[in-house]
Amino acid sequence: MAQTLLHPATSRGHASHGWLNSYHTFSFAGYHNPQRVHFGVLRVLNDDTVAAGMGFGTHPHDNMEIISIPLSGTLEHKDSAGNHGIIQSGDVQVMSAGTGIAHSEKNHSQTEQVKFLQIWVFPNKRNVQPRYDQQTFRAADRHNQFQQVLSPNPDDAGVWIHQDAWFHLADFDSGFGTDYHVKKPGNGVYVFVLEGDVTINGQALHPRDGFGIWDTASFTVQANSNTRLLLMEVPMSLN
Structure with a gap:
């Protein structure tokens, strides 16, 4: 029987620094909840809003797969390997920190805020050569279907990381229903509701709710309004 957990939007950690408004699904920085440190290898899911012209200065990472998904506005990336990119809604960016890399993430606009998801996944290989990539995805390809972005x-669709993980975006019309089939036995799926209202295996979910499900090969998804989802399938074991 499927195992599940629910993280209502209102239960997330929160930090406001003036230039940054951040909601933490899992323990991060000043927010620590021993019951919410990770979901399998999914370590960080931050829902960030950064003021115009502001951002995260250069800082180091190692042995982590870092994914950025802009929801609105434009985000600028620079790193110590010489990579430079600007991403916006419809793009997905990945950085394998590996042996170590320093990067900055800043709002590219001087007039509008940027909203984006910052996601960290534990890798299945340590001390790899750092790498960076970004891709743009067509909105039409996620209309009433799961669009693989990672x-x-x-050689598969989307960007890739050093982990047996698959990410999908989906834009569902109200009333649309389908099933999600787990790609790898033993994996779990963490669903994050970006917009709208949806029922997953009988659990009603609303904007910014998070829902984890595992010990199942598939589950049902029913949109109760026009809905946008991010599904993150990840191994449940840290080993």
């Missing part, structure tokens, strides 16, 4: 395979 996988473990460089």
Whole structure:
């Protein structure tokens, strides 16, 4: 029988620094909840809003897969390997920190805020060569279907990371229903509701709610209004 957990939007950690308004699904920085440190290898899910012209200065990372998904506005990336990119809604960016890399993430606009998801996933290989990539995805390809934006395979659709993980975005019309089939036995799926209202295996979810489900090969998704979802399938074991 499927195991599940619910993280209502209102239960997330919160930090406001003036230039940054951040909601933490899992323990991060000043927010620590021993019951919410990670979901399998999914370590961080931050819902960030950064003021115009502001951002995160250069800081180091190692042995972590870092994914950025802009929801609105434009985000600028620079790193110590010489990579420079600007991403916006419809884009997905990945950085394998590996042996170590320093980067900055800033709002590219001087007039509008940027909203984006910052996601960290534990890798299945340590001390890899750092790498960076970004891709743009067509909105039409996620209308009433799951659009794969990340996988473990460089030859598969979307960006790739060093982990047996698959991410999908979906824009569902009100009343649309379908099933999600887990890609790898033993994996779980963490669903984050970006917009709208949806029922997953009987659990009603609303904007910014998070829902984890595992010990199942598939589950049902029913949109109760026009809905946008991010599904993150990840291994449940840290080993």
